[in-house]
Amino acid sequence: MPAALSSIETPALLLDHSRMDANIARMRTHLARLGVPMRPHVKTSKCIEATRRLFDTGVGPITVSTLREAQFFFEHGFTDILYGVAIAPNRFEATADLIRAGVSLKLVLDSLETASLLAEYARTHRQAFDVLLEIDCDGHRSGLPPDSPLIVEIAQLLRAAGIDVQGVMTHAGNSYDSRSVDEIVRYAHQERDAVVVAARRLREAGFAAPVVSVGSTPTALFADDLSGVTEVRAGVFIFFDLVMAGLGVCTQADIAVSVLTTVIGHQPQKGWTIVDAGWMALSRDRGTAAQAVDQGYGVVCDANGKPLDDLIVIAANQEHGIVALRDPDARQAHALHLPVGTQLRILPNHACATSAQHAGYRVLDESGAHEYWPRIAGW
Amino acid sequence: MPAALSSIETPALLLDHSRMDANIARMRTHLARLGVPMRPHVKTSKCIEATRRLFDTGVGPITVSTLREAQFFFEHGFTDILYGVAIAPNRFEATADLIRAGVSLKLVLDSLETASLLAEYARTHRQAFDVLLEIDCDGHRSGLPPDSPLIVEIAQLLRAAGIDVQGVMTHAGNSYDSRSVDEIVRYAHQERDAVVVAARRLREAGFAAPVVSVGSTPTALFADDLSGVTEVRAGVFIFFDLVMAGLGVCTQADIAVSVLTTVIGHQPQKGWTIVDAGWMALSRDRGTAAQAVDQGYGVVCDANGKPLDDLIVIAANQEHGIVALRDPDARQAHALHLPVGTQLRILPNHACATSAQHAGYRVLDESGAHEYWPRIAGW
Numbered sequence: 001m002p003a004a005l006s007s008i009e010t011p012a013l014l015l016d017h018s019r020m021d022a023n024i025a026r027m028r029t030h031l032a033r034l035g036v037p038m039r040p041h042v043k044t045s046k047c048i049e050a051t052r053r054l055f056d057t058g059v060g061p062i063t064v065s066t067l068r069e070a071q072f073f074f075e076h077g078f079t080d081i082l083y084g085v086a087i088a089p090n091r092f093e094a095t096a097d098l099i100r101a102g103v104s105l106k107l108v109l110d111s112l113e114t115a116s117l118l119a120e121y122a123r124t125h126r127q128a129f130d131v132l133l134e135i136d137c138d139g140h141r142s143g144l145p146p147d148s149p150l151i152v153e154i155a156q157l158l159r160a161a162g163i164d165v166q167g168v169m170t171h172a173g174n175s176y177d178s179r180s181v182d183e184i185v186r187y188a189h190q191e192r193d194a195v196v197v198a199a200r201r202l203r204e205a206g207f208a209a210p211v212v213s214v215g216s217t218p219t220a221l222f223a224d225d226l227s228g229v230t231e232v233r234a235g236v237f238i239f240f241d242l243v244m245a246g247l248g249v250c251t252q253a254d255i256a257v258s259v260l261t262t263v264i265g266h267q268p269q270k271g272w273t274i275v276d277a278g279w280m281a282l283s284r285d286r287g288t289a290a291q292a293v294d295q296g297y298g299v300v301c302d303a304n305g306k307p308l309d310d311l312i313v314i315a316a317n318q319e320h321g322i323v324a325l326r327d328p329d330a331r332q333a334h335a336l337h338l339p340v341g342t343q344l345r346i347l348p349n350h351a352c353a354t355s356a357q358h359a360g361y362r363v364l365d366e367s368g369a370h371e372y373w374p375r376i377a378g379w
Numbered sequence: 380m381p382a383a384l385s386s387i388e389t390p391a392l393l394l395d396h397s398r399m400d401a402n403i404a405r406m407r408t409h410l411a412r413l414g415v416p417m418r419p420h421v422k423t424s425k426c427i428e429a430t431r432r433l434f435d436t437g438v439g440p441i442t443v444s445t446l447r448e449a450q451f452f453f454e455h456g457f458t459d460i461l462y463g464v465a466i467a468p469n470r471f472e473a474t475a476d477l478i479r480a481g482v483s484l485k486l487v488l489d490s491l492e493t494a495s496l497l498a499e500y501a502r503t504h505r506q507a508f509d510v511l512l513e514i515d516c517d518g519h520r521s522g523l524p525p526d527s528p529l530i531v532e533i534a535q536l537l538r539a540a541g542i543d544v545q546g547v548m549t550h551a552g553n554s555y556d557s558r559s560v561d562e563i564v565r566y567a568h569q570e571r572d573a574v575v576v577a578a579r580r581l582r583e584a585g586f587a588a589p590v591v592s593v594g595s596t597p598t599a600l601f602a603d604d605l606s607g608v609t610e611v612r613a614g615v616f617i618f619f620d621l622v623m624a625g626l627g628v629c630t631q632a633d634i635a636v637s638v639l640t641t642v643i644g645h646q647p648q649k650g651w652t653i654v655d656a657g658w659m660a661l662s663r664d665r666g667t668a669a670q671a672v673d674q675g676y677g678v679v680c681d682a683n684g685k686p687l688d689d690l691i692v693i694a695a696n697q698e699h700g701i702v703a704l705r706d707p708d709a710r711q712a713h714a715l716h717l718p719v720g721t722q723l724r725i726l727p728n729h730a731c732a733t734s735a736q737h738a739g740y741r742v743l744d745e746s747g748a749h750e751y752w753p754r755i756a757g758w
Binding site: 088279 | 388389390391422444445464465466467468469470473488489490492493496515518520521552641642643644645646649653655658659660662663664665694696697698699701718719720731732735736737738756757758
C-alpha cells in the first residue's frame with residue numbers, strides 16, 4: 001500500500017488532487033468552448049480549498065444549498081452567491097442579514113405564495129432582494145412551467161415591492177436517470193429551452209432578465225449549444241462518482257473521492273470480506289441501484305485505487321461493509337484472500353452523499369503526501 | 380405550531396424526551412423481568428445526555444461502534460466499554476492507549492488470523508487485552524459458527540499470549556428482516572442458543588467464559604427466556620423508528636426522534652409539497668422499502684408530531700424533500716394545502732442513520748421548552 005495511506009486511520013475520505021484538477025479542467029474547457037461562465041455548486045465539496053481551485057483567481061460566483069454554506073463561503077471571500085433552494089419565510093431574516101453583510105445573494109422562488117410573503121417582508125423591512133424565478137424543465141422537483149403566465153405575474157408582484165427579478169434558473173434533475181448520452185443531450189436542450197422561453201416571457205413583459213441559469217453535471221458536460229444561457233451551475237463534476245460513470249458522463253478512473261477502509265474479517269465459505277466502512281462512512285446512497293450496473297454500496301479498489309476483480313460492497317451496516325463479487329453465484333468459489341489489515345478504497349455511488357458522512361478530505365497528491373481539507377456541515 | 384418549535388431553524392433533529400424515557404423504561408422493565416442486565420449500544424444516540432438516562436446512576440456498561448465513541452464516553456465517566464466491531468491491527472495501538480488510560484475495554488474478534496496478530500502484539504508490547512469471540516447466530520454478517528472448533532482454538536491461542544478470553548457475543552441482525560413477532564421470538568431463541576452453545580464449548584475447554592452477550596432491539600424486546608445470557612446489547616430502542624414500527628416492535632407513537640422541516644413550495648397539479656428536509660437531513664436510509672408498508676423517506680406529521688393523512692416523503696434530493704400521499708393515484712385529487720412556511724415533522728426510517736446526519740438534538744419536554752444535546756461524529 002502507499003506509505004502515505006498506511007498512517008491514515010480508517011474509514012477516511014480520500015481526495016485525489018490530480019483527478020479533481022482534471023475534472024475541473026474538463027468542465028471549464030467545455031463551457032469555455034460554449035462561451036458560458038460557470039457558477040459551480042459547492043454542495044458537493046462544502047470545502048474552501050476545493051472550491052478555490054474552480055477559479056483562476058480563487059474566487060468566483062457560486063451556488064449553495066444552505067445558508068450555512070453562504071455564510072461560510074462569504075467569510076472566505078466569496079460574495080456572489082446563488083442560494084439554490086426555494087426561499088421560505090423562516091429564512092427571510094437570515095438572508096437579509098447576509099445581504100446587509102455584503103453578500104450579493106440571489107434567492108430562488110417559484111410561487112405567488114412565497115413571492116407575496118417576500119414582497120411583504122421587503123416592504124415592511126425596506127429590504128432589497130435579488131430573485132431568480134425557478135423554472136421546471138423536466139418535472140423533476142420544483143419550479144414553474146416555462147410557459148406559465150404566473151412567471152410574469154410573480155415578477156410584477158416582486159417588482160412592485162422593489163425586488164429585483166434578475167431572471168430565471170432551472171435544474172435538469174431528471175438527466176440523472178438518462179439511459180444514454182443521446183438522452184442527456186436531449187435533456188440539455190430541454191433544460192436550455194425551458195429557461196430561454198421563460199426569460200423571453202419576462203423580457204416581453206419589460207424585465208431585462210440578465211440571468212438565465214441552468215445546471216446539472218450531465219447536461220453541462222454534454223450540452224452542445226447553450227445559446228441564451230448566461231451561467232451553468234453544476235456540482236458533482238468536481239469529484240464524479242459511480243452514478244455519473246454509470247451514465248457514461250465519466251469513467252471510474254475519473255472519480256476523485258473514495259473511502260479508505262481496512263479489512264477486519266472474513267466469512268470464507270460465503271466469499272465475504274468484512275471491512276470497517278459501513279453506511280456511516282459510505283452513506284446509504286444506492287444511486288446505482290436503478291442503473292444498468294448496480295454497484296451495491298460501491299466499487300472496491302486496492303489501496304492505489306485500482307478496481308479489484310469485480311468486487312463491490314454488497315451490504316452495509318453502520319460500521320461494517322460486506323465486500324464480495326458482484327455475481328452471487330461466483331462468490332463461494334472466489335479465491336482472493338485479502339488479509340486482515342489490508343487497506344482498500346471504495347468508490348462512492350454519490351460523491352455528495354458519501355462526502356457528507358465525513359468531516360473532511362485526506363488529499364493525496366503525486367508525491368504521496370496528504371493534507372487535510374475540512375468540510376462544513378449543518379444548516 | 381408549538382411556540383417552542385417556531386424559533387428552530389429547519390431542518391433540525393427533534394428528540395421527544397418523554398417518548399425516549401418511556402422507551403428506556405420499557406426495555407429496562409422487560410430485561411429486569413428476564414433477569415439480564417443491559418449493555419446498551421450508544422451508536423444510536425452518540426450523545427452523553429441521552430446515554431446517561433439509560434442508567435439509574437448515570438453511568439454503566441456500554442457498547443460502542445467506534446473508538447472515537449469509546450474515547451468520548453470514557454472522558455464522560457463511562458469505563459466499562461465493549462467495542463462491537465471486530466478489532467483489526469490498525470487499531471491495536473489505539474485500543475492499548477484506551478486500556479492504559481483506564482478503560483475496561485472488551486475487544487471482539489472472529490478469526491485465527493486476527494487472533495494471531497493480536498497475540499503477537501500483546502507479547503511484543505506486554506499489553507493485556509480482554510476479548511470476546513464473535514459468534515454468527517444467523518448468517519447476517521460476522522462471527523464464527525457456534526459449533527466451530529475454531530472457537531476453542533482461537534481462545535487457546537489468545538490465552539497463550541496472556542489475553543483474557545472473557546466469553547462470546549453475537550448480534551441477531553437478521554431479526555430486522557422479520558415478518559412477524561413470532562419470527563422475532565424465533566430469532567431471539569436462535570441468538571441465545573448460539574452464544575450459549577459457544578460458551579459451553581469454551582467452558583468445556585477450561586475457560587470460565589463469564590460473558591455471554593446478545594443484542595438487537597427486536598430480539599431483546601421479544602425474548603421470553605434469556606437463560607445463560609449475561610448481558611443484552613441493543614441500541615435503537617432508545618429512539619425507535621419506522622423500521623421498528625414496521626416490524627411491530629413499537630408503534631409510530633413511540634418514535635422519539637423526528638426531523639423538523641418547513642414547507643418551501645408546491646407542485647399543485649401533482650399533489651406535491653416541497654419541504655426543506657432532503658436526504659442531507661433525513662439520510663438516504665430506505666429501510667422500510669422491503670417491509671410490508673414502504674414509508675418512502677419518512678412519515679409526515681404536523682408540528683405536534685401527529686401523522687398527517689397518509690403523507691410520506693416520496694423522494695429526496697440533497698436539501699429538498701417531496702411530500703405526497705403514499706398512493707400515487709390519489710395524489711392529484713389531494714386537497715390538503717400546507718402553506719409555505721408550515722412546519723412539519725418527519726418520522727425517520729432508521730433512527731441511527733437519520734440522527735447521524737445532525738450535529739445534535741433539539742430536546743422537547745412537556746413544557747415546550749427545548750435544550751440542545753450534541754452528538755459526536757467521526758472515527
